[in-house]
Amino acid sequence: MRRFIAERTKHLIKRNFLTSSNSHRFLASQSSFFSSSPSTSSTIVSPSSMESSSGASNQVTLQSINPKVLSCEYAVRGAIVTQAEKLQEQLKQEPGSLPFDEILFCNIGNPQSLGQLPITFFREVLALCDHPSIIDKSETQGLFSADSIERAWQILDHIPGRATGAYSHSQGVKGLRETIAAGIEARDGFPANANDIFLTDGASPGVHMMMQLLLRSEQDGILCPIPQYPLYSASIALHGGTLVPYYLDEATGWGLEISNLKSQLETARSKGVTVRALVVINPGNPTGQVLAEENQKQIVDFCKEEGLVLLADEVYQENVYAPDKKFHSFKKIARSMGHEEKDIALVSFQSVSKGYYGECGKRGGYMEVTGFSADVREQIYKVASVNLCSNITGQILASLVMSPPKVGDESYEGYSAEKEGILSSLARRAQTLEDAFNSLEGVTCNKAEGAMYLFPRLQLPQKAIQAAEAEHAAADAFYARRLLEETGIVVVPGSGFGQVPGTWHIRCTILPQEDKIPAIVERLTAFHKKFMDEYRD
Template sequence: MLRHSTKLFVNLERAAGLGASSASASSAGTGSFIPKQSDTMTSSTTPSYQKSLTLDNMCPTVRTAQYAVRGELVIRAEKLVSTLDRQKNEGIKLLPFEEIVYCNIGNPQQLKQKPLSFFRQVVALCECPELLESPHIDKIFPADAIARARALLASVGNTGAYSGSQGIASVLRSVAKFIEKRDGYPADPESIFLTDGASVAVQRILRLLIRDRSDGILIPIPQYPLYSATIELYGGSQLGYYLNEEAGWKMEIPELERSYNDAKEKGITPRALVIINPGNPTGQTLDAANMSDIVQFCHQKRLVLLADEVYQENVYSENKPFVSFKKVVKDLGTKVEGLEMVSFHSVSKGFVGECGKRGGYMELFGISPEVKSEIYKLSSIGLCPNVIGQLVVDLMVNPPQEGEASHKQYIEERDAIYNSLKRRANLLATALNSLEGVTCNAPEGAMYAFPQIRLPPKAVEEAKQNGKQPDAHYCIQLLEATGICVVPGSGFGQRDGTYHFRTTFLPSEQAIEGVCKKVADFHKAFMAKYK
């Protein structure tokens, strides 16, 4: 394992342009690892220590699970960062760019999105409550931030203490009120669980659904790799259904039927259907009529509907406003009586962008009390969600209201972020569609574009000779030529014979223009190279 890791390090150093001198120190010019005396325990008198945990005897599903958005491209990017540091410190030109632009993951504040002031003010006061005792506090913080911090501290007591397993009671009530206001139907705080971001909630529900390979989960292709990785990790079966790229990544019921029937023929029991709306990585937004068909399909097939709605505040199409699956189910009424559904939301996306705070929630609908008790047990095994994340959930679902001191600033900051994202989405899609052999559906929501790239046969052949997927080959060369880190479509799933990549449009408006130009220059050179 050490030999393999060191070879990878050496190869990545070479890819990063560190040159033969650096590599030869570790590889003796051969690419193989020659251990130093301190690296080995072997001698004529001391036998080698045999490790108890090896790649061969570890849990096999850990090895087979893949998570593309932090995979090979990001490892390469991190190596290039070291080279850039050397380039800056030593004043020598080693790479043809000055920084890495991380467009691989929806991480807004990494790309300089400004945090919402009210959120950070309240969190600061909750983390340092002695500030509330200062006689000058009202000169530093607005009155509503002070009042909110006092109310939250009265509920939680201390941010350094565990909360209840299900979450802070007052925050659960705030989430319920938010859902009721959004959908026009009541929500029960007892059916809501606060979690460390939406990812933990998704993993927890999949843990309940999957017993072995005979249990399958219907997931969109392309999909967010959280689902494929978690299903594999838990030993289940991925049942892909293809989104129609030519129709704007539309979800079609006949395709759901095909995937469902294929699974049944193979002896696999479909347990649940995953919907990501707005879509990741595709950026499409479902309309209410399509959602109604999907709900009725789940009801007919007795599938648990898993509604990933973390991008509900990222909707840019005026013709397709966000509608929650909870509202669609309630509107259908007795037609879908008994349907089981879990919906997910997070503070990481939207205009909040607080990824590092790890706050989220899931709402259970139609889930039996017995199963809910098991979910509570799983939550208890994890003790509780992180408390600061829970507080940010409260701020997300209950922001400053009209008439309060921070309302005007909050609206200005919110709208500035949203409108800028909308402009960047359009700018990026237009730029991508101008490239030779590239087509890209304009994002209707979320924060990603997923363009299809039609690669020359010579590029495809070279990639295969190097043991790479063709789109990964393209993305690696893009990274090493420009410093722009995107994710190949093969990490999300795609139709055979098609190639894509996913990119965020999170760099600032000024920066994204530069990103578009760099991609265009690279793409032109790449296509010319392989024609």
């Protein structure tokens, strides 16, 4: 398997990250205008629309915009989702015109869009902070829990002038960062510093900020897992760097082998690429594996030895379902090995969008930045300050998820029941969908040990692959489109994440509510059988 992957590396890179026909080049080139991803290339190379053929629009054309923008792709909201939105509109306008009643968005980790309810305590506190003038009214006692009122007071007292409508410090409200640092300490058993926390509008802006800091040109590279969450390929493309892939091994449950990291690093260096950082997504997205502690130690050693910044995407830290697996932050691992700030530069990303809370719309998150020199940190601060600050509601929520109600608090029981209800349901849903995928002809699906996705591999008949090629589509994009059109289920083709060439996958969230799962499984199974029958060789 390993040799197979190594041999196929070049082709994969060419397919997913390169655009020039010059196949020996290793770079996600800044000068590459056209994406070769079959599912979207037709859009990009299409002739100018009517509008662009006249007047001012001539000044801004696909040929005259930043080629980095053109080369960037983000399949999670790509062509398949645009089509799904159109079908949803059609269902609204002409009910009964499609073979299904609703669109099921399994393309994105967006729990509340599929019916997950928010954690009551968190929303109580947010409402009180949004409208502090009701906080000491008598009616409020009847509507809000006592500890939510107390917490809102504490938070307001952290904010100068209790002004939740003011820009905060560019890293976020100091008192909230202290709460988050205390939460990290409690989680890891090692010190955390409020000055290392940068609150951000979700995790994505933090990732962009680090890419912007580290990438000088296409000669700078970032080691990324394949498959990867396409925020990484997109932000590397937008900032003009090079994605240096390393492969997760599907055969060993998407294992991460240091030997593969090393060989990919060497290959990149031999091509003149300066590799600046290693991205690790743990728990994995789209792959769902939870790294073993021993493996994490190897990764830390690798980064330390090679002088790489470790960019740790830890947004699924609360989403672990496998009873024998546990989340450990990379900072905890590094500190437990005796490595201090000076030994390794490490950035940990966290978000309020995931976990059991799933508060995607609030756009809260933070990055914990350690191991950088004071002068470089000053530059990170400066970039953060250009956008003034992240939204205060998201900042407050980030402090809440890192410091939820405790035993003895009025809300604790209800909070715990909500949390455990969501997490145990997610575990059941993951299992049911995994079993369903594994029962399909030609489909194999690894366990979702964590995160919110299944990433089943599809062995598609040659005739289906040819039919896809005839439409200039990747075979999994073709499958996903057919799945959408016949069942209303939206998934993301594996080609949007990167995969070993010749293999096909889809990413499907485990987020539909449990009462809908039987119908989904039924529709999926019937579709798959029909699809395979149609294209059977």
